[in-house]
Amino acid sequence: MNDRVKHIFIWPAFLLVLVITLFPLIYALTVSFQTVRIVPPTPARFVGFDNYADILANARFWGAIATTATIVIISVLAQYAIGLSVALALHHNVPGASLFRVTFLLPMFLAPVCVALIAKMIFHPVLGPANEFFSMFGLENLPFLTDPNFAIAVLIAIETWQWTPFVVLLMLAGLQNLPAEVFEAARVDNISAWRRFRDITFPMLLPLSAAVIFIRLIEGFKIIDTVFILTGGGPGTSTETLTLFAYNEGFKKFNIGMTSALSFLFLIVVIVFGTLYLAGARKLTQRYAQ
């Protein structure tokens, strides 16, 4: 079990991840403590925590966190609700399940850029089908992409559309792995379907649900492609997510030191968020899993 050969197996992967993912962070960390601007070219100056302080004092940073959090939390909840429902439906062998299975997978595999482009066409306030749809209810020319609240709603809708399949996939597998005996017992006792769900199915799925939600939350925080295409962060900065904010700082204004600091703060935000969630989820799971 302790062959020397194990090193040959693991070191290439380990080294690659180390060199490409972690080492650059060391460099970026040192840069984050300096001011470096390419435009206009100014020599690097050590400024300690100034970059970090500036960002923390910048309302735009907190706005980006709020925007990102709003989009992520609401869309993940929607993904879970819809995903679980669809998974339940598929699990009970509704007709045509195999067709559904393939089509449901599709959105997940499309590039977010593509999805955003399609959405931009669909949600065009004058020429798009969404406008036609809403016009049927008398709501014409809604400012889908120009009003901050509408724009965020559209972004949430797109995230939900694209990633619910992921939830469906995992929850379905989870459902299929639930022990059959418990359900047999429930059927014998003639418990209603709703109670069966609430008292048996859902609690047993809780660990998986918590994991799925966790993954989606962490992944969701990274959102940039869709926002980049649909609104560019506008109007103003009301749909600017954290990643987009960092990108604009770094590549429009070439404020390298600030961007590095921003990246690390972003990382901290995600870690804090993740830890809080995990702590809460663990409590919830323990309470339910009798």
Added chain:
Amino acid sequence: MKNLLLSVAVLPLATIVHAECLPDYTGVTLTISTQNGPYVASALQTAAESWEAKTCGEVNLVEFPFGELYPKFLTGMSQQTGDFDVIGFIPAWVPDFAPYLSTMPAEMQQGEAWDDIHPVYRERLMSWGGEIKSATMDGDMHMLNFRSDLFEDEANKTAFMEQYGYDLAAPITWDQYYDIAEFFNESDAVNYGTAEAYARGGQQFWYFFSHAASYTNNPSNPGSMFFDPETMDAQINNEGWLRALEEYKRGLDFGPPGSLNNGSGDVRPLYAGGSVAMNLDWADSGILGATEGSIAGSVRTAMLPGSTQIWNHVTGEWDMFDEPVASPFLAFGGWQLAVPIDSKNQEAAWSYVAELTSPELSGAAIVTANTGVNPYRLSHYDNIENWLSIFTEEEARSYLSAQRASLDAPNVALDLRLPGFFSYTEILEIELSKALAGQVEPQEALNTIAAEWDELTDEFGRDSQLAAYRASMGLPPLN
């Protein structure tokens, strides 16, 4: 024996073929780059084909989204990667790019082709720091485009006179502009009054500048439109700018729904497709209307409206004029071509530039739709024959005279060119879109912009920014 004879016979042919490459750049591959087509990129592509045929070189065109041009070019040039041989960019970035650009070869700076370029472009936009760093390939200014079929219709004229008390004609003040927009908006004649760009990232702030020039480009205080030319304090929150912002916002009432999300690329088809009576745009709208639109024959162009009142930042009061003063705004300045210093094919690159900007090729580009190339050579304006291929004679005259008049106008207003342009305009775009969406009051937005601009100026170095600003406005250095 036959083979020997054959090859001897073929040899002169071979030399003839090669003699066609003049100058000979066989084996040279140029990488040229600009924004995603068709605008500008198609002109570069056409010139590439012509150049390749002449010199036997090869050209590789790379396109980026407009928002990516600045980062990609600057990254490439500051890293000295030699990635780009020719770049197509906008004059606003010249201050940031200049240290990395090579100077135009002396041979190109003389002769007929050189003198043919309009002085405003030749002397103001192509030079920086006393050197010619780029070549204009396109002349840009904002114009007012309108439709003669609507304006010359007798019924419209009578109704307008009744409602407003003066003749319906191309507006010469902004008040007239809004009267006309209101008149035509949601009327029987046409769907909407006017179209302007408002979207962030859709080049919207140039439209805002066009309004502002009329109220802030004071002939008594040259160069005071954006900053105080003595102290470099931001001027963007003065009363002239406030009035411009309030009026710019007004245009939303007279345009199609969703105007807030319209970029410059959207206002063109609106005019050309006949949905609006007027628009503000670069000269591309006129070309589009005549070639691909449904309003062929009715395309008319006029100088931007002016004002009888201009803000004087020194006295802190409005200066009054008897006649409206036109302050046509050279929005954008016009796409430039340049050759980075780290290019490995500088000679070939400049030869390509010369080809593209030659009177022949540029003359063809200006009458082709979707090239994004607008007139900048004297020959462009004078040669009406060229234009008749797409315009009627009336259209051509109106189109050319408006542009020429704008360039020759005594109070012509130049665009902003400063190091760190992106940083200044990013703030502007953000606050502007907030103000347009009604999230903040106009004065508040302008104050925020002014405050942040002043901060930026201090960060970049007030003295160097002031010197750069004065140079870009054509003012002599202080002291």
Added chain:
Amino acid sequence: MRRESFRKAGFLLSMFWLLLCIFPLWWVLVTAFKPPLAVSGGATYLPFWDFQPSLHAFRDAFSGIRGDFWGPISSSIFISIVSTGLAVLLGSMAAYALIRFKFSIHLLAGLLFAVLAIGGFVVMTEMWNIRVPYALLVVLFVALPVSVWANGRNLPGPVLGNDDVTFWFVSQRMFPPIVSAFALFLLYAETGKAGFRLLDTFGGMVLAYTAFGLPFAVWLMRDFFESVPVEVEEAAMVDDIGRMRIFAQIVLPMSLPGLIATSMVVLAFIWNEFLFALLLTSSRWQTLPILLAGQNSSRGDEWWAISVATLISIIPMILVATFLGRMMRSGMLSGSIK
């Protein structure tokens, strides 16, 4: 009775969701064939009914009038395939090691590495003014062996095992990509200045994407390998066949479905990746997502052109999804889900 109504409700929900999933795809497919009037006049849905389909968008795109299509397409294809292959190969090897062998890493050794690495780097770049890439190389060749040696000694403190190593690999996914992408951009820029060009190169992109795909590969292959019975390998080991050969000639072929599934997943993520490509490519190796983003800014209402470009990116992914869907049906993937 209850069950019937639930099944009906479930069916309706599935149908509704199916339509919702399909509609945007239908829309983009149909729009690629629309002439300009079919767009500017308002939304149209059915070819031959609402409008007359035409191929002009396809012709424009492939003739290169509207810009270079083939360049980004071929860049995407080459980079994706090579990166996927490398990621799955290295990831499988690592996953196999984590299943079959025992690793123990003293936490202190790990901390020692971190301290040496960061401290050494700072000292070298700030005080001795050594160029960044060289500093990192030195750190790698000094701190790593030292920590490994330290690990061999009997250090106090907690010991990390296989699961922790797996977690380390997989947790790379938790990093916001902007953090790594931007840091990598800085590193590549510095390396370029030192003479070895990585920005906008095939090698640079493959390195980045392989590292990007490794967490998936390790995670997924680990589950697939777990379902390979140990007895077969043990039999081979009795015959004194080398571990490498066992891996290459026995284990891999037995987990072929898993390999294929993993490859497809990794391929999908790399093919669709945007941020790294945005930051790390320029004129030569622009990938498809960047081209698509460019369509957005300058096309305005030219939806047909946008749709053609989007379709080109989507169609390979549709094939991937269909393939994976079939595999799912035959139950091959249920193990990995766990």
